[in-house]
Amino acid sequence: MSFRRMPAARETRAIPTIHLAAQHSPHDVRALVADGVWRRVRRGAYVDADFLEPLADPAGTVPSRHVLARRAALAQVAAVAADHRLRGADVVLSYESAALLWGLPLWRVPDRVHVVVSERRSARAAADVAGHRVRLTPGEVTRRAGILVTSLERTVLDLASHRSAAEGLVVADAALRQGVSRARLEELMTERAATRGIARAREVIALGDGLAESPWESFTRLHVIAAGMPPPQLQVPILTRLGTYRADMGWDEWRGLIEFDGLVKYTELADGDPARVVFEEKRRHDAIEECGWRIRRVTSQDFRDHHALHERIRSLVPAAARRRLVPRPHLLLATRTSRS
Numbered sequence: 520m521s522f523r524r525m526p527a528a529r530e531t532r533a534i535p536t537i538h539l540a541a542q543h544s545p546h547d548v549r550a551l552v553a554d555g556v557w558r559r560v561r562r563g564a565y566v567d568a569d570f571l572e573p574l575a576d577p578a579g580t581v582p583s584r585h586v587l588a589r590r591a592a593l594a595q596v597a598a599v600a601a602d603h604r605l606r607g608a609d610v611v612l613s614y615e616s617a618a619l620l621w622g623l624p625l626w627r628v629p630d631r632v633h634v635v636v637s638e639r640r641s642a643r644a645a646a647d648v649a650g651h652r653v654r655l656t657p658g659e660v661t662r663r664a665g666i667l668v669t670s671l672e673r674t675v676l677d678l679a680s681h682r683s684a685a686e687g688l689v690v691a692d693a694a695l696r697q698g699v700s701r702a703r704l705e706e707l708m709t710e711r712a713a714t715r716g717i718a719r720a721r722e723v724i725a726l727g728d729g730l731a732e733s734p735w736e737s738f739t740r741l742h743v744i745a746a747g748m749p750p751p752q753l754q755v756p757i758l759t760r761l762g763t764y765r766a767d768m769g770w771d772e773w774r775g776l777i778e779f780d781g782l783v784k785y786t787e788l789a790d791g792d793p794a795r796v797v798f799e800e801k802r803r804h805d806a807i808e809e810c811g812w813r814i815r816r817v818t819s820q821d822f823r824d825h826h827a828l829h830e831r832i833r834s835l836v837p838a839a840a841r842r843r844l845v846p847r848p849h850l851l852l853a854t855r856t857s858r859s
Contacts, residue, residue: 680716775835
């Protein structure tokens with residue numbers, strides 16, 4: 520378990536160059552695809568193949584499956600935008616597609632491009648495009664990398680309103696970390712008070728915390744709250760004989776801590792010596808427990824059994840206080856326990 524501040528998972532932000540077949544000869548397109556220089560993204564649109572390939576960076580790190588999925592989704596988004604520009608009709612990206620352009624992490628990478636359509640148009644123009652009939656004010660639309668997109672605040676609100684609490688919280692946490700205005704979010708929710716999903720959005724955004732450092736931390740915290748625990752303090756500083764460490768979340772009054780342990784943490788810390796990492800982590804763990812803290816470590820496998828996990832979480836609370844906890848299982852409805 521790591522009690523050091525870990526960097527947030529790297530999220531791809533670069534928008535790839537799209538090559539449209541309409542702007543090249545059929546012979547050139549076939550040759551570039553056959554040579555492995557271009558990869559097809561959607562009908563009539565191609566991207567440089569190396570953008571989608573799992574090549575190691577200068578530090579020797581190979582992109583994860585999730586990062587590669589984000590790249591593919593970004594290429595798909597850029598292709599749809601380029602196709603519309605070619606036809607002289609800009610399109611506004613929304614929902615998960617807008618979140619990708621804002622560089623926000625996602626619990627699930629979309630397999631379709633989400634766009635705003637007018638009431639006069641079909642809500643679904645192509646198999647890989649999902650249209651949403653929504654009304655946007657001028658202040659809710661901007662440009663990112665030359666592409667029209669819903670504002671950061673409107674993107675957060677849309678996902679918090681119409682996706683699972685886990686998907687909404689991952690985005691809300693990251694947006695708050697980027698400096699999104701809570702006041703503006705409140706204004707938008709007030710303006711949309713009678714719209715579908717606004718009650719869910721209010722609950723999710725109220726739980727948002729910019730101190731969360733990764734989607735898995737956000738997901739773990741959602742389960743903590745669903746188990747009935749009060750929202751925990753994040754990045755809890757712990758002063759020990761070995762120095763000061765920080766745990767993902769905890770409650771000072773109960774001297775209880777929760778850490779999400781993922782393979783990424785150990786991979787980044789190992790630096791070629793996994794045995795050393797295990798040794799150092801054991802020292803930190805012992806030093807923290809010597810200060811009177813109790814620790815519950817959580818891995819992705821633990822989410823397969825919600826009841827057992829929630830019981831472990833609640834065991835951090837004294838019996839008298841445990842009886843007063845009010846679980847909120849509705850927060851986990853429609854939530855997938857694996858990240859894609």
